[in-house]
Amino acid sequence: MATRHISNYASSYRPRRRSRQRALIVTAGALALAGVGWTFLAPGPGVQGLTDGAVLDGRKAAQVSVYLNAKDAGSPDKVRVTFNGARVPVTAEGARLKVALPRLAEGKHSLVVEGDSSLPFASYREVVDFTVDATAPDLKVTDPEVKDAAGPVTIAGKAATDAQVTVDGKKVSVDKAGAFKITVPKGTPLVTVTAVDRAGNTTTKAVSARGRRPMIRAAHITAIGWGNDTLRGNILALVRSGKLNAVQLDVKDEDGEVGYASQVPLARQIGAAKGYYDARKAIAEIHAAGAQVIGRIVAFRDHKLAAAAWKSGKRDQIVLTPAGEPYGGGQYGALSFTNFANPTVRKYNQDLAVEASQLGFDDILYDYVRRPDGPLAQMRFPGIGSATPEQSITSFVADTRTAMRPHAKYLGVSVFGIAATRPTEIAQDIAALVKVSDYIAPMVYPSHWGPGEYGVANPDTAPYAIVQRSLADFARQTKGTQTEVVPWLQDFSMGSTYGPAQVADQIKGAAANKMNSFILWNAGARYQGAALQQIAAR
Incomplete structure (x- = not known):
């Protein structure tokens, strides 16, 4: 969900409590007439297509589309959208407003949507922070030392610390440094080690579990x-x-x-x-x-x-x-x-x-x-x-x-x-x-x-x-x-x-x-x- 900063006024708004709603509006108006520059933050038009804290891989980043609810945002000229601090265009598409994002590069990004609310003396501000990660996670697997061809074999390696590691489809525990170790049954000729990071990027390595070539x-x-x-x-x-x-x-x-x-x-x-x-x-x-x-x-x-x-x-x-x-x-x-x-x-x-x-x-x-x-x-x-x-x-x-x-x-x-x-x-x-x-x-x-x-x-x-x-x-x-x-x-x-x-x-x-x-x-x-x-x- 997008981060929404809402004041006590906005959070107190409920259809069943109309009397209190009116009282707060009057109070806000009185404060404004008295020269007190208070503005209340109200619910915004909602950011669709991106969620706060999201991590996108390269494919998702290339395909992402961001929209706003036109009913809540009003016309394109009434909403201000910035991407990493720079203003980006907004165009009307039926009941939605489309945000024209530039090409999303690797790294952290911030999308800010601001405008005046339909409520008196209120505005909205929505912030969506997200990350683009198109780089496959690091994965190193050590060639196993096989002393007994008929016995179990230990597969060990190191992966990126944010990656989930599986060995032949079985999840493996990874320590804080990214190191992992697992024993596979005897007779396993080939082991597939996979690391998947938060964005869904995948690195796969096939490792022979037979070790050194026996004497010939x-x-x-x-x-x-x-x-x-x-x-x-x-x-x-x-x-x-x-x-x-x-x-x-x-x-x-x-x-x-x-x-x-x-x-x-x-x-x-x-x-x-x-x-x-x-x-x-x-x-x-x-x-x-x-x-x-x-x-x-x-x-x-x-x-x-x-x-x-x-x-x-x-x-x-x-x-x-x-x-x-x-x-x-x-x-x-x-x-x-x-x-x-x-x-x-x-x-x-x-x-x-x-x-x-x-x-x-x-x-x-x-x-x-x-x-x-x-x-x-x-x-x-x-x-x-x-x-x-x-x-x-x-x-x-x-x-x-x-x-x-x-x-x-x-x-x-x-x-x-x-x-x-x-x-x-x-x-x-x-x-x-x-x-x-x-x-x-x-x-x-x-x-x-x-x-x-x-x-x-x-x-x-x-x-x-x-x-x-x-x-x-x-x-x-x-x-x-x-x-x-x-x-x-x-x-x-x-x-x-x-x-x-x-x-x-x-x-x-x-x-x-x-x-x-x-x-x-x-x-x-x-x-x-x-x-x-x-x-x-x-």
């Missing part, structure tokens, strides 16, 4: 390789023997081919959906063997999409040279790298990640989530604007994590070993990426390091030393976060011969940094089980 020991296999009975059988045998607990199966490979019959429109349009394996059947078989399934998506190295984009004139989907030609990327050839700054390219990879999550893949692991090798001056990324390549890559990963959250799957990012100390060389900023992913997968293959790296004369012949020293940098950059480090280790020979001892040395080098997870790479999917120990806790 996996081996890579391609989509075509999965169709080979021998290769598939050997990997599943390692799982059944307790030496592996995950299989990394390609979703989209280095050529841009999608291994299963994807229903993502762009994949079908460019002929990328190959159907080499039945995704649901493959996932069920791996789960039945006792392992989880990591779906690897080669993001921006994508010949299929690059060739289709170039052919259709969509050059902004490709990494270009300053002259506008496709950037070859050296060893990869022309039409190899798509443009990570392009919305269509980004959405295509994110759509595949969501689809794979829906099909049952337990993790999505991005690979080639970077710019091409080579001097930055020799390449252009149409549409990148003022962002750096590192920022664009990080925002792409963050957007994918948001898109995947309803499906509660883990998101990993494969990165170069050099990214820990040289992030701009391939646009992988580890300090930023750990904030938007569940795990980082550094490719620290000994054969890929140059002589003298980390003080190791010949890294290819010193697998323990190079893996232990290079991963120490990743341990430092992920310290204090919920992000795991799951290194890629080599189970192949490239220069030096790698047998079980060399593979085992890499595993020990990772363990020296308290990294017990790993993914083994062998392009032909032939792994040396003798290098692997039984997993203690499965």
Whole structure:
């Protein structure tokens, strides 16, 4: 209700007490004739559309309309309306007068309506104080520390002090500083935290209640390789023997081919959906063997999409040279790298990640989530604007994590070993990426390091030393976060011969940094089980 300041005279006015009413009017008149300047405040025309003390959000503020009762206010020239001290126009609309308010900005406001009452020697003054609050409330939720995947999980955070907080629809108590805490039942994969302020503004955050990625020991296999009975059988045998607990199966490979019959429109349009394996059947078989399934998506190295984009004139989907030609990327050839700054390219990879999550893949692991090798001056990324390549890559990963959250799957990012100390060389900023992913997968293959790296004369012949020293940098950059480090280790020979001892040395080098997870790479999917120990806790 509008604030109405009414004198004893006005409050004494009742139809049943006419004699007293007349007496008071005479008294008022006598006082006026005697030179006493008293004016009585009477009921006003009533402010409609706004209430005193109201708090409006942006939508309500944009739509608010304020009226006065014309019968009580009289004609527009007999009423004076001010908004924050400035006079505002009033126009007649039938039985009402409309107050022409300016655009309501964020903050506190005051509307004052004044005029002469129809009662003798009386006036009215109505004040409506209200607030416009179009800003969503602050809401911060801490990633939960999950020590027991089968136990309850505590969700904690801090919200604006005037906000009401709910967790999965249940109201949560908030202290004077805005802090809150609630325990959710075991097995809850995703929690939705919502803060609503007095104006109705809402902030919502989806939080994974699964915590850190549990230990995984996996081996890579391609989509075509999965169709080979021998290769598939050997990997599943390692799982059944307790030496592996995950299989990394390609979703989209280095050529841009999608291994299963994807229903993502762009994949079908460019002929990328190959159907080499039945995704649901493959996932069920791996789960039945006792392992989880990591779906690897080669993001921006994508010949299929690059060739289709170039052919259709969509050059902004490709990494270009300053002259506008496709950037070859050296060893990869022309039409190899798509443009990570392009919305269509980004959405295509994110759509595949969501689809794979829906099909049952337990993790999505991005690979080639970077710019091409080579001097930055020799390449252009149409549409990148003022962002750096590192920022664009990080925002792409963050957007994918948001898109995947309803499906509660883990998101990993494969990165170069050099990214820990040289992030701009391939646009992988580890300090930023750990904030938007569940795990980082550094490719620290000994054969890929140059002589003298980390003080190791010949890294290819010193697998323990190079893996232990290079991963120490990743341990430092992920310290204090919920992000795991799951290194890629080599189970192949490239220069030096790698047998079980060399593979085992890499595993020990990772363990020296308290990294017990790993993914083994062998392009032909032939792994040396003798290098692997039984997993203690499965």
